[in-house]
Amino acid sequence: MSEGTTLSLDAATGTPPSILHIQVIDDLRGIITRGELAEGKRVPEAALCERLGVSRTPLREALKVLAAEGFVELRPNRGAVVVPIDSDAVAALFELKGAIEYMIGLKLPERITPAERAHIEAIQRRLVECQKRADASGYTLENHNFHAALAAGIRNDAVVQTYSTLQRKILRARLAINEDPSQLARSVDEHEGILTMLRAGAARDLAFRLEKHNRRTGEAILAQLRAKRA
Amino acid sequence: MSEGTTLSLDAATGTPPSILHIQVIDDLRGIITRGELAEGKRVPEAALCERLGVSRTPLREALKVLAAEGFVELRPNRGAVVVPIDSDAVAALFELKGAIEYMIGLKLPERITPAERAHIEAIQRRLVECQKRADASGYTLENHNFHAALAAGIRNDAVVQTYSTLQRKILRARLAINEDPSQLARSVDEHEGILTMLRAGAARDLAFRLEKHNRRTGEAILAQLRAKRA
DNA sequence: GATCCCAGTTTTGCATTCATTTTCTCCGCG
DNA sequence: CGCGGAGAAAATGAATGCAAAACTGGGATC
Numbered sequence: 413m414s415e416g417t418t419l420s421l422d423a424a425t426g427t428p429p430s431i432l433h434i435q436v437i438d439d440l441r442g443i444i445t446r447g448e449l450a451e452g453k454r455v456p457e458a459a460l461c462e463r464l465g466v467s468r469t470p471l472r473e474a475l476k477v478l479a480a481e482g483f484v485e486l487r488p489n490r491g492a493v494v495v496p497i498d499s500d501a502v503a504a505l506f507e508l509k510g511a512i513e514y515m516i517g518l519k520l521p522e523r524i525t526p527a528e529r530a531h532i533e534a535i536q537r538r539l540v541e542c543q544k545r546a547d548a549s550g551y552t553l554e555n556h557n558f559h560a561a562l563a564a565g566i567r568n569d570a571v572v573q574t575y576s577t578l579q580r581k582i583l584r585a586r587l588a589i590n591e592d593p594s595q596l597a598r599s600v601d602e603h604e605g606i607l608t609m610l611r612a613g614a615a616r617d618l619a620f621r622l623e624k625h626n627r628r629t630g631e632a633i634l635a636q637l638r639a640k641r642a
Numbered sequence: 643m644s645e646g647t648t649l650s651l652d653a654a655t656g657t658p659p660s661i662l663h664i665q666v667i668d669d670l671r672g673i674i675t676r677g678e679l680a681e682g683k684r685v686p687e688a689a690l691c692e693r694l695g696v697s698r699t700p701l702r703e704a705l706k707v708l709a710a711e712g713f714v715e716l717r718p719n720r721g722a723v724v725v726p727i728d729s730d731a732v733a734a735l736f737e738l739k740g741a742i743e744y745m746i747g748l749k750l751p752e753r754i755t756p757a758e759r760a761h762i763e764a765i766q767r768r769l770v771e772c773q774k775r776a777d778a779s780g781y782t783l784e785n786h787n788f789h790a791a792l793a794a795g796i797r798n799d800a801v802v803q804t805y806s807t808l809q810r811k812i813l814r815a816r817l818a819i820n821e822d823p824s825q826l827a828r829s830v831d832e833h834e835g836i837l838t839m840l841r842a843g844a845a846r847d848l849a850f851r852l853e854k855h856n857r858r859t860g861e862a863i864l865a866q867l868r869a870k871r872a
Numbered sequence: 873g874a875t876c877c878c879a880g881t882t883t884t885g886c887a888t889t890c891a892t893t894t895t896c897t898c899c900g901c902g
Numbered sequence: 903c904g905c906g907g908a909g910a911a912a913a914t915g916a917a918t919g920c921a922a923a924a925c926t927g928g929g930a931t932c
Contacts, residue, residue, distance in 0.1 A: 431718055431915070433706060456883075467917050469699070472885090473706045476663060480707045482803075488661055489884055489923050504800040511745035511801075512738070519737075570734040573712070574804055662886070687913075697887045702915085719893050719914055875932080882925070889918070896911070902904090 432466055436474035439464055444483050444494055445584045451496040455484065481577065483584075499637045502585045506630030509578045510623050513559075516566050516575075517619025521610060524565040529610065532561045536603055543596040551596055552586060558603065562622075582633075589636040599629070662696055666704035669694055674713050674724055675814045681726040685714060711807065713814075729867045732815045736860030739808045740853050743789075746796050746805075747849025751840060754795040759840065762791045766833055773826040781826055782816060788833065792852075812863075819866040829859070 440460070443449050461471050475492050478484045484492045535558045542551040556579055563575040602625040609618035670690070673679050691701050705722050708714045714722040765788045772781040786809055793805040832855040839848035 433915090437710075458883080468884095469916050469918090473703050476703045477706050477710045480667075480710060491884070491924095501799060504798040507745075507749075507798055508742070508800045508804060511741050514745075515737075515741035568734040568737055569731060570738045570808070574738060578800070698914090699886055699888090720895095721914070873932105875930105877928100877930085879928095880926080882923105884923070885921090887918105887920080890916090892913100892915080894911105894913070897909085899906105899908090901906085 433470040433473040433477075436464055436466055436470050437477050440471075440474055440478060441481075441483060441580070444478075445580065445587060447584075447588055449494050451494045453494060454490075455492045455494060457491070482581065497585050497588055497637070499634055499641070502582065502637060503630065503634055505578055505582050505585075506626060506634070509575070509582070510626040510630070512563075512571060512575055512578070513622040513626050514619045516563055516571065517609075517622040518615050519566045520562060520618060521613040521615045523567055524610070528561065528565050532558065532565075532610075533607065535561060536600075536607060539603060540600055543600045546593050546596070548591055548593050548596065551599075552583075552591070555599070556583065562606075585633060585637060589633065589640055592632070592636070595632055599625075602628070663700040663703040663707075666694055666696055666700050667707050670701075670704055670708060671711075671713060671810070674708075675810065675817060677814075677818055679724050681724045683724060684720075685722040685724060687721070712811065727815050727818055727867070729864055729871070732812065732867060733860065733864055735808055735812050735815075736856060736864070739805070739812070740856040740860070742793075742801060742805055742808070743852040743856050744849045746793055746801065747839075747852040748845050749796045750792060750848060751843040751845045753797055754840070758791065758795045762788065762795075762840075763837065765791060766830075766837060769833060770830055773830045776823050776826070778821055778823050778826065781829075782813075782821070785829070786813065792836075815863060815867060819863065819870055822862070822866070825862055829855075832858070 449455060455475075457468055457471055457475075461468055464471065475484060475486065479486045479492070483495060485495050486492050535554055538554050539551060539558060542548075542554055559579065560572075560576065563572050602621065606618065606621050606625065609621055679685060685705075687698055687701055687705075691698055694701065705714060705716065709716045709722065713725060715725050716722050765784055768784050769781060769788060772778075772784055789809065790802075790806065793802050832851065836848065836851050836855065839851055
């Protein structure tokens with residue numbers, strides 16, 4: 413009935429599945445994130461209902477939530493449109509993410525548990541594997557896990573929630589471009605530096621490196637994004 | 643049909659009124675924020691429909707959005723409940739807000755326009771008036787405007803959006819306690835210091851003061867919150 | 873040839889209806 | 903007197919129905 417490649421970046425989000433509409437939210441967000449719905453284009457309810465196999469009620473509920481999240485825009489009496497990826501907006505997302513990651517870095521050393529740290533180290537090993545195999549999409553997924561795990565370590569629900577929202581929006585931009593595989597090595601290196609600081613408990617340096625990693629990644633993505641539109 | 647005291651902290655949020663359900667979202671969020679719906683209590687749809695003068699469809703759409711925002715929790719087949727104010731969660735909100743305000747402080751001097759600065763100064767004068775009159779609720783409102791104006795100054799939609807969401811949640815906690823009017827003077831003083839740094843263009847100091855103001859406010863509110871529950 | 877206008881069709885917003893699930897009530901039983 | 907359970911009543915999740923608003927495509931007009 414429904415899809416295979418869900419990207420499964422969800423899970424940690426919260427809210428117990430109140431059943432249908434939650435499913436639709438996730439499906440639709442996935443469809444938009446993967447770029448399967450042309451941005452700026454009108455989204456007819458009937459077609460989506462058919463595609464997702466639900467009636468209009470849960471679909472419309474989902475659209476309201478996605479509108480609140482900023483993935484679609486609801487124009488009264490004129491249907492929903494997929495919000496276009498705007499490089500200024502993406503830049504804004506990275507800027508905000510940088511501020512949050514800086515804070516995460518500052519507090520992480522004193523709050524993370526050994527188990528969590530081991531988990532992060534394991535993810536990093538998988539990232540290295542992906543990089544060796546030049547498996548960009550696997551890398552993207554594990555990279556999300558890496559940063560989500562860092563965020564989870566500070567034990568602050570508001571941060572985890574907000575961070576996850578930011579990541580989801582950024583993922584959309586990321587998938588809209590072809591990420592340069594040569595960047596993977598650099599990213600792995602930066603992660604290594606981050607882990608070194610985490611191991612050393614050097615909060616300030618960790619924060620600094622996280623912020624820098626974020627900024628560099630953001631700049632790379634923005635450059636490609638702007639190039640693509642030009 | 644609908645209420646007078648809307649607290650009107652909305653407005654800047656976005657999304658063009660797709661009509662009914664947006665109204666319901668705002669109304670219901672206001673009702674919850676003002677504590678008119680006992681926390682932890684089940685939210686009967688029928689009663690709310692009557693109160694708001696709408697049918698179940700837009701009400702349920704609104705509930706879905708508010709669930710995504712974290713104001714209510716949807717339990718499958720068992721209705722929605724108002725999410726209780728949890729002091730740990732409020733602490734988390736303040737921590738995140740601090741990180742964002744720090745970033746705002748760093749970037750504000752180089753981005754704010756003279757007009758915006760004048761606007762903020764005007765708000766501060768009104769805050770002084772409120773403080774003199776010991777008008778706590780007027781103060782709360784203008785205080786929100788003050789901080790929202792600072793956030794707006796950095797011209798980053800993601801920040802404005804996220805910041806506004808945080809403020810809304812914190813407001814709920816704030817209204818749940820009786821804020822000590824003697825704190826108003828201190829708050830005014832801190833604002834004055836913030837403005838001094840802003841005028842001087844001292845980004846680092848501005849960031850520091852904003853973060854400190856946030857932390858102090860948070861601690862005061864948390865103390866009262868914990869006292870109340872004990 | 874472009875523009876305007878007006879039926880006819882489609883699509884949307886919301887109310888209502890229907891099928892389940894849950895909750896309440898009340899009675900028998902231990 | 904408390905406990906458990908059958909059945910009734912109420913509430914929820916989702917589909918359908920209906921009125922109003924927006925598109926569509928001819929045809930007349932300039």
